[in-house]
Amino acid sequence: MRKLLPLLLSLLPLAQAQTGVGVSPPRALYPASPGSSLTGTVAVDHPGRSGTLQVEVLLQDVLLQPDGRPLYLDPGSHPRSLARWLSVTPLAFFLQPQGVQEVRYTLQVPPGVQPGTYWGVIFFESAPAGGRQGGEGIGIRVRARVGHVVYVEVGQVSRSGRIQGFRYQPPGGDAPAQVRLVFQNTGTGLLRLKGRVEVRDLQGRPVAQAEVPETASLPGATHEIPAPLAKALEPGRYLVLAVLDYGNPNLIAGEGRIEVR
CATH class of the missing domain: 2.60.40.10 (Immunoglobulins)
Incomplete structure (x- = not known):
C-alpha cells in the first residue's frame, strides 16, 4: 500500500x-x-x-x-x-x-x-x-x-454537466437575493464548479452580475447552485446568462428567463 x-x-x-x-x-x-x-x-x-x-x-x-x-x-x-x-x-x-x-x-x-x-x-x-x-x-x-x-x-472518470434552468430567490433573513442555477451532473466524476451569472432586461441591457462560489457537484445529482446578488431585483421579467468552469477547457453555459414578482 x-x-x-x-x-x-x-x-x-x-x-x-x-x-x-x-x-x-x-x-x-x-x-x-x-x-x-x-x-x-x-x-x-x-x-x-x-x-x-x-x-x-x-x-x-x-x-x-x-x-x-x-x-x-x-x-x-x-x-x-x-x-x-x-x-x-x-x-x-x-x-x-x-x-x-x-x-x-x-x-x-x-x-x-x-x-x-x-x-x-x-x-x-x-x-x-x-x-x-x-x-x-x-x-x-x-x-x-x-x-x-x-x-x-x-479509473477514467467522465466529467460533464448542464444547466437546466434558473429561479430567483428574494432576500430573506441573513441571505441575500440570489439567482439559483438548476444544475445536473451528467458524468461519472465529481465536479468542482465556479463561474458567473449575468442578468439582463428583455431588451438585453445588463441589470446585475453575480459570482458563482466554488461548489461541488456529485455524479448523478441534480441540484441548485446559488449565485448571490448585490441587491434584490425589481419586479419584472429578465434574461439570465450563466457560465460555469469545472477545470476543463470546455465551459458549461446556459441561458433562460426568470420572473420577479
Missing part, C-alpha cells in the same frame, strides 16, 4: 466545530484502480485549553438534495458509497487539551468496480469525557460532530 497525497475539495462545510474537535484536512481525493488499496490519514485535534474530550468515529454517506443541501444517510445507502471499502483506526480515543490524534484509514477498492467517483464521510463525534450538562435528574450530554470527506476516483 502507498499513501497518496490528498487534494482538498469543497463539498461540505465540515470545519472545526465551535465546541469539540477539529479535523485536518477536511476532505481528500484519491485516484485508484479496481482491486487496489490505499491509505490516508486525518489529524483530529482538541483546540480547547481545558477538559478531556471523548471521541468516537462514525461513517456516513451523503447526497445532495435538490436545493443543494447535504443529506446524510446510513453507510452503504447509495451505489457510489465507499463505506464498505473503508476501515478506520482507532475508532474511539480521548483527547487532552491541545492534543492531536492521527487517525488512519484504509480503502480496499473491489476488483471489477465501475469507473467513477465514490465517496463517504468519516465523522468524529466528541463530548466531554464522562460529562453531562443539565440540572438534577435527567442530564444531557452535549456532542459535537465534524467530518472528513473521502473521495476516490476509480
